[in-house]
Amino acid sequence: MTTPIQAQTLASVADIFDTKVPFHNLLGMDIKRYDLQGVEVEVKMKKDLIGNIHQQILHGGVTATVLDVVGGLTAFSGLVASRDDWCLEDLQQRLKTLGTIDLRIDYLRPGRGEIFTGTGTVIRAGNRVSVCRMELHNEKGSHIAFGTGTYMVG
Amino acid sequence: MTTPIQAQTLASVADIFDTKVPFHNLLGMDIKRYDLQGVEVEVKMKKDLIGNIHQQILHGGVTATVLDVVGGLTAFSGLVASRDDWCLEDLQQRLKTLGTIDLRIDYLRPGRGEIFTGTGTVIRAGNRVSVCRMELHNEKGSHIAFGTGTYMVG
Amino acid sequence: MTTPIQAQTLASVADIFDTKVPFHNLLGMDIKRYDLQGVEVEVKMKKDLIGNIHQQILHGGVTATVLDVVGGLTAFSGLVASRDDWCLEDLQQRLKTLGTIDLRIDYLRPGRGEIFTGTGTVIRAGNRVSVCRMELHNEKGSHIAFGTGTYMVG
Amino acid sequence: MTTPIQAQTLASVADIFDTKVPFHNLLGMDIKRYDLQGVEVEVKMKKDLIGNIHQQILHGGVTATVLDVVGGLTAFSGLVASRDDWCLEDLQQRLKTLGTIDLRIDYLRPGRGEIFTGTGTVIRAGNRVSVCRMELHNEKGSHIAFGTGTYMVG
Numbered sequence: 375m376t377t378p379i380q381a382q383t384l385a386s387v388a389d390i391f392d393t394k395v396p397f398h399n400l401l402g403m404d405i406k407r408y409d410l411q412g413v414e415v416e417v418k419m420k421k422d423l424i425g426n427i428h429q430q431i432l433h434g435g436v437t438a439t440v441l442d443v444v445g446g447l448t449a450f451s452g453l454v455a456s457r458d459d460w461c462l463e464d465l466q467q468r469l470k471t472l473g474t475i476d477l478r479i480d481y482l483r484p485g486r487g488e489i490f491t492g493t494g495t496v497i498r499a500g501n502r503v504s505v506c507r508m509e510l511h512n513e514k515g516s517h518i519a520f521g522t523g524t525y526m527v528g
Numbered sequence: 529m530t531t532p533i534q535a536q537t538l539a540s541v542a543d544i545f546d547t548k549v550p551f552h553n554l555l556g557m558d559i560k561r562y563d564l565q566g567v568e569v570e571v572k573m574k575k576d577l578i579g580n581i582h583q584q585i586l587h588g589g590v591t592a593t594v595l596d597v598v599g600g601l602t603a604f605s606g607l608v609a610s611r612d613d614w615c616l617e618d619l620q621q622r623l624k625t626l627g628t629i630d631l632r633i634d635y636l637r638p639g640r641g642e643i644f645t646g647t648g649t650v651i652r653a654g655n656r657v658s659v660c661r662m663e664l665h666n667e668k669g670s671h672i673a674f675g676t677g678t679y680m681v682g
Numbered sequence: 683m684t685t686p687i688q689a690q691t692l693a694s695v696a697d698i699f700d701t702k703v704p705f706h707n708l709l710g711m712d713i714k715r716y717d718l719q720g721v722e723v724e725v726k727m728k729k730d731l732i733g734n735i736h737q738q739i740l741h742g743g744v745t746a747t748v749l750d751v752v753g754g755l756t757a758f759s760g761l762v763a764s765r766d767d768w769c770l771e772d773l774q775q776r777l778k779t780l781g782t783i784d785l786r787i788d789y790l791r792p793g794r795g796e797i798f799t800g801t802g803t804v805i806r807a808g809n810r811v812s813v814c815r816m817e818l819h820n821e822k823g824s825h826i827a828f829g830t831g832t833y834m835v836g
Numbered sequence: 837m838t839t840p841i842q843a844q845t846l847a848s849v850a851d852i853f854d855t856k857v858p859f860h861n862l863l864g865m866d867i868k869r870y871d872l873q874g875v876e877v878e879v880k881m882k883k884d885l886i887g888n889i890h891q892q893i894l895h896g897g898v899t900a901t902v903l904d905v906v907g908g909l910t911a912f913s914g915l916v917a918s919r920d921d922w923c924l925e926d927l928q929q930r931l932k933t934l935g936t937i938d939l940r941i942d943y944l945r946p947g948r949g950e951i952f953t954g955t956g957t958v959i960r961a962g963n964r965v966s967v968c969r970m971e972l973h974n975e976k977g978s979h980i981a982f983g984t985g986t987y988m989v990g
Contacts, residue, residue, distance in 0.1 A: 422553075423554075434593075439592065478631065478786060481806075482813075503964065505938065524937055634960065637960075656810045656811065676984060703886070741859035741860075743898075746901065747896075781943070
């Protein structure tokens with residue numbers, strides 16, 4: 375069960391990431407889903423995101439960006455899920471310290487497709503540091519890239 | 529000494545990366561230098577690249593993008609430098625297969641500054657695979673991030 | 683279906699890794715399974731492998747070693763599986779060039795247990811370079827560590 | 837300047853790592869130096885550490901082990917150096933929580949040589965998490981491997 379404070383916090387974070395981060399807007403990134411059960415971040419192919427004009431494929435930097443955003447959101451929702459007695463102020467304070475310590479991307483195949491969706495899971499949960507694994511797939515289910523990220527959450 | 533074919537190849541690659549890759553144009557990325565002795569890739573802070581509105585800092589995805597581009601250019605110039613008898617067609621063929629296998633970014637401090645410059649060195653040179661280390665500094669010399677990348681070069 | 687040459691090659695590699703590599707013997711490493719469908723590498727807890735005397739847990743270097751061996755074996759079996767018309771000499775030649783380019787370990791929880799088993803899958807298959815993901819579990823199914831490795835296979 | 841408590845703590849940690857960790861003894865690992873200015877960890881080639889009988893080279897797992905130990909010691913000395921008013925109990929408490937979160941090893945060349953020495957530097961210092969870079973060289977100065985590790989220090 376999700377408490378009202380958990381739900382309110384995640385909705386607020388999703389709104390910020392979806393509409394108020396300039397670089398997310400530049401890429402056209404959409405937070406399609408963000409709750410305690412998971413996160414889905416989507417980016418649609420457009421000319422501006424191409425990294426190789428001959429092959430018309432997504433730039434690896436877009437892949438890294440989407441996977442980093444997915445990882446940060448995943449780490450934070452894991453923290454939110456770890457207690458059901460959070461007060462709003464504590465979670466707002468934690469959000470301020472959320473940050474990527476290190477990010478690793480494995481590029482599996484060229485980024486061909488129309489819609490790219492990033493998802494993630496927490497593999498090491500902590501009160502200070504969490505580690506997440508992330509994946510990027512295109513609309514046909516082709517697996518474009520894996521990510522692993524270590525995040526400061528407190 | 530740089531042969532004419534080496535110089536012509538690097539100049540052509542620098543021009544493509546500087547002016548013809550849509551995602552590089554979107555970020556405002558500049559290839560300031562690209563020769564057998566080194567590469568410098570620059571991105572100027574602008575509102576669109578911000579990842580945190582309160583702190584006005586560079587999005588980690590921009591950092592990852594710049595360091596990945598630096599790593600790819602560094603790996604390729606290492607390959608070009610490895611022989612002085614390349615023919616132009618061979619190098620053009622190699623450029624087509626250039627790609628990132630994996631990338632690790634270590635975020636050292638928040639991306640504050642006006643101008644961010646990425647540089648790199650080859651740490652493992654190969655005819656098929658090269659590994660590079662990359663750094664991002666701001667205009668005051670603050671070290672923002674380290675990168676390590678493994679690149680396919682043939 | 684596994685061809686006789688594939689089966690013979692994997693059996694020979696398993697025997698070398700199981701009995702003829704001095705560092706594997708020092709650790710007491712066992713290749714429990716090695717065929718085209720998978721690899722299982724096992725190490726039993728013993729005093730010599732402890733990294734923390736107070737907690738009596740496996741040294742992180744043992745974890746890294748097992749996962750690197752699993753990754754190398756996985757990458758090689760992926761190469762063997764990629765063709766059914768290999769000749770023995772080609773595979774022996776490929777084995778000589780088998781090597782780790784980079785290895786990443788995520789430590790998820792302390793290495794407590796009696797028997798540790800490493801398994802792996804290929805996430806990027808290539809004729810020259812393969813990338814694998816590996817896992818280490820103890821005998822109770824606790825997930826101790828994840829690994830990711832990039833391997834030269836040709 | 838090093839305070840007596842800092843000096844005593846590092847000497848005690850060096851002694852533990854040098855003589856009381858079973859896996860370090862198995863490998864014959866020596867902590868040659870450990871102070872606020874640096875760490876040197878040495879391992880001498882011996883038959884037991886060989887990973888490839890034909891090439892007589894160091895097993896990659898030994899490289900990973902040495903670099904992980906160097907990284908942990910480097911992260912901890914960075915923490916010790918960050919304050920000159922530590923009390924002994926606090927540092928002992930911190931030592932208990934010292935652990936590797938993630939580790940990346942880049943293998944640069946085959947591990948040939950008689951004496952291998954690992955050194956490291958802190959690239960991101962924190963009160964909870966530190967990130968270090970490590971290097972392994974042989975007695976002739978050949979650079980065998982790079983490491984990057986993220987460590988829990990509190």
